[in-house]
Amino acid sequence: MLQENIGRKAMLISMLSKDGFDPEAAEKLYKIEMQVTKHFEYGGVVPDYFELQDIEMGKEAKKVYWVSNTTESICPFCGEKSTELANEYYHKEIQDIPVNGMAVFHVCRVNKYKCRNPGCKHKIFTERTDGFCDEDARKTERFKKYCVLQAMQSNCHAAEQALKLEGAKVSNDTISRYAKAVAAKVIEESLRDNDVEIISVDDVNLRKGDKSSACTVFIDEKTHRVLIIIRGTNKEAVAQVLEKFTSSKIFSRDRASAYSSAATEANKTQVADRFHLIKNAQAAVKEALMSVIPARIFVREGDGSALNDDYFYVPDETVNKRVRLAKLTEKQEAKYRSTLKILELAGKGMRTADIAKSLGMNMMDVQRYRRVAVETLKSVDKKIEKNIAMMNSSQQQHFEKIATRNIKTIGPKAHPSSESIVEPFRETVTAMLKEGHSHRTIYPVLKEMGFDGCSNAIYQYIVKVRKENLEEARPNELEKPQDLNLESVTHGTVYRSILKEASKDRTKNGGKSDPRANGCNPLENDSEAKT
Numbered sequence: 001m002l003q004e005n006i007g008r009k010a011m012l013i014s015m016l017s018k019d020g021f022d023p024e025a026a027e028k029l030y031k032i033e034m035q036v037t038k039h040f041e042y043g044g045v046v047p048d049y050f051e052l053q054d055i056e057m058g059k060e061a062k063k064v065y066w067v068s069n070t071t072e073s074i075c076p077f078c079g080e081k082s083t084e085l086a087n088e089y090y091h092k093e094i095q096d097i098p099v100n101g102m103a104v105f106h107v108c109r110v111n112k113y114k115c116r117n118p119g120c121k122h123k124i125f126t127e128r129t130d131g132f133c134d135e136d137a138r139k140t141e142r143f144k145k146y147c148v149l150q151a152m153q154s155n156c157h158a159a160e161q162a163l164k165l166e167g168a169k170v171s172n173d174t175i176s177r178y179a180k181a182v183a184a185k186v187i188e189e190s191l192r193d194n195d196v197e198i199i200s201v202d203d204v205n206l207r208k209g210d211k212s213s214a215c216t217v218f219i220d221e222k223t224h225r226v227l228i229i230i231r232g233t234n235k236e237a238v239a240q241v242l243e244k245f246t247s248s249k250i251f252s253r254d255r256a257s258a259y260s261s262a263a264t265e266a267n268k269t270q271v272a273d274r275f276h277l278i279k280n281a282q283a284a285v286k287e288a289l290m291s292v293i294p295a296r297i298f299v300r301e302g303d304g305s306a307l308n309d310d311y312f313y314v315p316d317e318t319v320n321k322r323v324r325l326a327k328l329t330e331k332q333e334a335k336y337r338s339t340l341k342i343l344e345l346a347g348k349g350m351r352t353a354d355i356a357k358s359l360g361m362n363m364m365d366v367q368r369y370r371r372v373a374v375e376t377l378k379s380v381d382k383k384i385e386k387n388i389a390m391m392n393s394s395q396q397q398h399f400e401k402i403a404t405r406n407i408k409t410i411g412p413k414a415h416p417s418s419e420s421i422v423e424p425f426r427e428t429v430t431a432m433l434k435e436g437h438s439h440r441t442i443y444p445v446l447k448e449m450g451f452d453g454c455s456n457a458i459y460q461y462i463v464k465v466r467k468e469n470l471e472e473a474r475p476n477e478l479e480k481p482q483d484l485n486l487e488s489v490t491h492g493t494v495y496r497s498i499l500k501e502a503s504k505d506r507t508k509n510g511g512k513s514d515p516r517a518n519g520c521n522p523l524e525n526d527s528e529a530k531t
């Protein structure tokens with residue numbers, strides 16, 4: 001049975017003695033067992049000069065005990081070799097990569113040596129375990145790398161949580177320190193092999209849109225390798241870095257003046273990179289286009305019955321009818337009429353100032369009306385639709401009511417409508433009924449056509465027609481006039497669609513194998529706030 005905190009050695013030896021082995025043989029077997037375990041579990045991890053002594057399993061941690069069996073060591077202070085053991089020891093506990101949800105600690109006893117170099121200030125030194133763990137380190141080298149790799153996947157806080165789940169005991173501060181140490185090493189190497197020919201710089205915000213997090217990135221233009229990233233984008237910081245790269249003669253940069261003056265001081269030839277050349281050219285084109293294209297462009301649809309083909313124009317008669325159907329208030333009507341006039345004049349190419357002058361409005365109002373023109377027109381269209389639906393429904397209700405009431409007044413012996421003196425005018429009467437007319441408005445029309453009866457005769461005739469065939473006399477529903485169908489787009493949208501069209505041609509004709517052609521094109525990143 002596995003007991004907690006019982007050592008491997010104690011367990012093995014007690015089992016061997018139960019099995020009849022004498023203590024000496026048990027001890028021998030144990031030593032062999034430790035060598036085998038070291039080979040299979042820690043080979044290549046723990047240096048050969050450590051002898052495995054014992055393994056202890058706790059609740060949350062596994063402790064592995066080691067003893068150094070070296071017979072000589074180099075004094076780290078003077079570099080002289082010593083073979084004289086001081087018979088003193090130093091114990092250190094070093095954390096390794098966790099296993100099976102458990103932290104792993106190597107408890108190492110290392111030797112102390114006497115330094116016999118008379119010129120050395122140190123009489124006794126502790127032997128180093130380079131490669132396994134640094135002097136004073138509490139973690140193995142490979143565990144540190146493991147922490148940094150975890151942090152690179154996400155961040156130091158997330159790495160701490162992930163490692164905790166694996167059983168390790170390490171704080172985010174420590175992980176961050178390891179990551180910085182790795183970064184410092186990379187920079188040191190970049191500075192050491194000083195063979196960079198072209199240095200390229202750009203600024204980048206660590207937090208998107210936050211200028212206070214701005215950094216300058218230095219890149220080897222040939223290998224596209226990041227050489228160093230520094231806080232800030234000021235001249236002094238950039239100049240300091242440029243001093244270190246004496247081999248580079250060419251400095252590739254954007255338009256930032258800080259970079260320019262730093263490079264001038266460092267006596268570098270300055271060039272603009274393609275990304276920024278295109279970006280600047282594109283900015284100039286955009287500026288030019290935007291000054292020509294109006295801020296808002298109106299797009300018309302429809303069959304043109306109320307619209308002129310060349311510009312937006314709605315005849316007065318149509319406007320009056322729409323105002324009436326929409327039942328606009330005085331204020332709404334004024335805005336509607338002004339909006340339509342503004343669209344018409346703007347469509348003819350008139351400038352805002354002239355439109356304002358000719359309509360007796362101020363410029364601000366003209367601009368405001370133009371901005372909400374689509375909404376204004378749509379809201380009137382909606383009102384018309386709603387009112388017509390209401391009018392139709394009440395008209396039909398009214399028709400049903402009077403028709404059924406009047407029909408009752410016709411007796412069973414009454415003559416049919418076909419015998420009436422109004423019968424020759426049947427077509428006109430039913431057509432006018434469908435338009436919603438009554439006997440009072442039909443009478444003058446029939447009289448004009450030669451009818452010589454009285455208005456009441458027409459009334460009786462209508463009631464009979466309704467009785468004989470209700471549908472023939474039912475008024476038609478009012479038809480909703482066609483919407484004015486105005487859409488608008490901003491000039492930004494127009495500009496983007498121009499770029500999109502242009503880029504279609506470009507990919508067809510281009511297809512060069514430049515690696516920067518993909519993903520680095522400022523034309524496609526128009527919306528990103530990159531400076």
Ligand SMILES: [Zn+2]
Nearest residue numbers: 075078115120
């Ligand atoms: Zn020494």
